[in-house]
Amino acid sequence: MGVGIEVTNLNAWYGTNHTLQDINLPIPANHATALIGPSGCGKSTFVRCLNRMHETNPIARVTGSVKIGDLDIYADASPVEVRRRVGMVFQRPNPFPTMSIYDNVASGLKLNGYSNRKALDEIVERSLKHAALWDEVKDDLKKKSGASLSGGQQQRMCIARALAVDPEVLLMDEPASALDPVSTSKIEDLIFQLKTQYTIVIVTHNMQQAARVAEKTGFFLNGRMVEFDSTHKIFTNPTDKRTEDYITGRFG
Amino acid sequence: MKADLQKNRTRNTLRTATDHLATGLAVLATVLVIAPLFAIFGYLIYKGASSLNLAFFTQIPKPEGEVGGGMANAIVGSGVLLAVASLLGIPVGIGGGIYLAEFGRGTSLANAIRFTADVLNGVPSIVMGIAIYALIVFRQKHFSAFSGGVALGIMMIPTVTRTTEEMLLMVPHSIREAALGLGVPNWRSVLSITLKTASPGVITGCMLAFARVAGETAPLLFTALGNEFWSVSLNQPIAALPLQIYIYAISPYDDQHRLAWAGSLVLIALIVLAVSLVRYVASRGILKGAS
Numbered sequence: 001m002g003v004g005i006e007v008t009n010l011n012a013w014y015g016t017n018h019t020l021q022d023i024n025l026p027i028p029a030n031h032a033t034a035l036i037g038p039s040g041c042g043k044s045t046f047v048r049c050l051n052r053m054h055e056t057n058p059i060a061r062v063t064g065s066v067k068i069g070d071l072d073i074y075a076d077a078s079p080v081e082v083r084r085r086v087g088m089v090f091q092r093p094n095p096f097p098t099m100s101i102y103d104n105v106a107s108g109l110k111l112n113g114y115s116n117r118k119a120l121d122e123i124v125e126r127s128l129k130h131a132a133l134w135d136e137v138k139d140d141l142k143k144k145s146g147a148s149l150s151g152g153q154q155q156r157m158c159i160a161r162a163l164a165v166d167p168e169v170l171l172m173d174e175p176a177s178a179l180d181p182v183s184t185s186k187i188e189d190l191i192f193q194l195k196t197q198y199t200i201v202i203v204t205h206n207m208q209q210a211a212r213v214a215e216k217t218g219f220f221l222n223g224r225m226v227e228f229d230s231t232h233k234i235f236t237n238p239t240d241k242r243t244e245d246y247i248t249g250r251f252g
Numbered sequence: 253m254k255a256d257l258q259k260n261r262t263r264n265t266l267r268t269a270t271d272h273l274a275t276g277l278a279v280l281a282t283v284l285v286i287a288p289l290f291a292i293f294g295y296l297i298y299k300g301a302s303s304l305n306l307a308f309f310t311q312i313p314k315p316e317g318e319v320g321g322g323m324a325n326a327i328v329g330s331g332v333l334l335a336v337a338s339l340l341g342i343p344v345g346i347g348g349g350i351y352l353a354e355f356g357r358g359t360s361l362a363n364a365i366r367f368t369a370d371v372l373n374g375v376p377s378i379v380m381g382i383a384i385y386a387l388i389v390f391r392q393k394h395f396s397a398f399s400g401g402v403a404l405g406i407m408m409i410p411t412v413t414r415t416t417e418e419m420l421l422m423v424p425h426s427i428r429e430a431a432l433g434l435g436v437p438n439w440r441s442v443l444s445i446t447l448k449t450a451s452p453g454v455i456t457g458c459m460l461a462f463a464r465v466a467g468e469t470a471p472l473l474f475t476a477l478g479n480e481f482w483s484v485s486l487n488q489p490i491a492a493l494p495l496q497i498y499i500y501a502i503s504p505y506d507d508q509h510r511l512a513w514a515g516s517l518v519l520i521a522l523i524v525l526a527v528s529l530v531r532y533v534a535s536r537g538i539l540k541g542a543s
Binding site (some may be wrong): 051053056079080081082083084085087088090092094095096097098107108111112158161162165 | 424448
């Protein structure tokens with residue numbers, strides 16, 4: 001089951017570049033929350049702060065607090081523990097090229113020392129079914145390399161890989177921006193189903209996509225969160241002038 | 253209109269000619285690269301194949317002046333030396349490469365290691381022989397297979413380290429992120445994901461280093477020394493193919509010259525065999541369609 005996320009006074013830097021400024025944001029459990037905004041506004045940095053991927057860059061720095069459920073991820077947990085609870089899907093599909101489809105999906109568990117074969121088989125099947133890829137790959141799970149799938153299939157495999165470790169939150173950083181329209185709509189259908197069980201945060205450039213999949217939407221601009229409200233409100237009657245300008249296409 | 257067409261045609265002919273010229277030059281360069289290899293191999297077969305017989309692979313050298321004998325002890329000796337060298341050079345080399353690419357990036361220690369490796373790569377092999385003589389042989393008061401293996405192993409380290417580093421750096425950042433994003437600890441991600449993804453290149457680097465030291469004679473002259481008799485002990489002087497070739501090649505007997513040619517042929521054939529075998533075994537673990 002998903003859990004809610006409470007972000008308080010989050011600030012982030014790359015070197016001297018203050019990329020996120022005083023972000024406060026309650027992300028509801030078991031819903032999809034979309035983050036929109038022009039390129040370079042900080043939305044990717046923001047999701048990378050939610051699973052502590054931000055700090056893998058040696059010049060990056062973060063202050064403030066992020067609570068996922070009851071866990072304060074910066075005060076009470078190691079990055080490795082946080083990332084097991086908060087899965088991530090990246091902009092471009094990034095399968096492990098030397099691994100079969102099966103091993104790709106099982107990798108998160110296997111690399112953490114989990115080796116119960118029967119349980120792994122079940123988890124791989126369940127995750128691939130969840131990611132709506134099972135029927136397409138079930139016959140050559142162990143024969144085909146994950147990198148031999150099409151781009152859209154690879155991305156769904158990456159989603160299955162993230163789901164296999166049973167996270168509570170799923171972060172998606174523009175998961176469909178490198179995909180064709182058919183694959184994009186499959187990913188969107190998937191988000192629709194997944195959000196009943198996971199808390200989903202999705203960064204997107206595509207405003208229609210935000211409107212289609214998310215209950216809540218946040219608008220980022222220049223490292224600040226300008227407005228956060230129900231998706232319906234953001235797209236029909238935004239409070240802030242800048243949000244209105246952005247969604248009506250006056251800039252960005 | 254017609255003049256334009258005419259002009260176009262001349263330009264096309266010129267383009268085609270340039271294309272052919274460039275292709276021709278590339279083919280020529282390829283031939284020039286491959287030719288010496290085939291020339292050497294052909295000459296070795298011409299000179300050495302006639303002396304190859306069962307005795308060559310089963311007998312030890314005959315006393316000076318007698319005809320016949322083989323290089324069985326030298327073939328086995330080279331195997332022992334290269335095993336010791338690989339056991340030392342490959343783990344240390346790969347470990348160093350991992351440090352340079354993954355953990356020490358940008359630190360002054362890493363820069364120092366990189367610089368040392370490059371200098372070590374340029375140290376003449378005879379100097380390596382003298383150094384190991386002073387460090388090991390002189391203290392132990394006897395020549396040994398162990399010291400010869402150490403000399404070869406140290407020569408392998410810089411090549412293995414630098415190729416491992418280069419190959420690890422070629423692994424896309426997105427793959428490391430994928431592993432970290434799954435909650436895999438960094439060390440595990442480096443070993444099981446990054447190194448595994450880079451493994452074809454790393455193996456090539458190891459094989460290059462292996463093939464290079466397999467033919468080294470100079471570092472063995474005052475370490476392994478050579479041996480006319482059977483020995484596989486690490487504590488005794490041991491025979492090696494390059495050493496035996498060297499001894500036979502400068503001897504006054506025609507029969508020994510022929511054996512030296514045969515030894516050279518066997519040395520090259522064994523290196524090719526070993527490298528191909530490792531590549532075959534390594535490639536079986538990797539799935540088709542991987543990029």
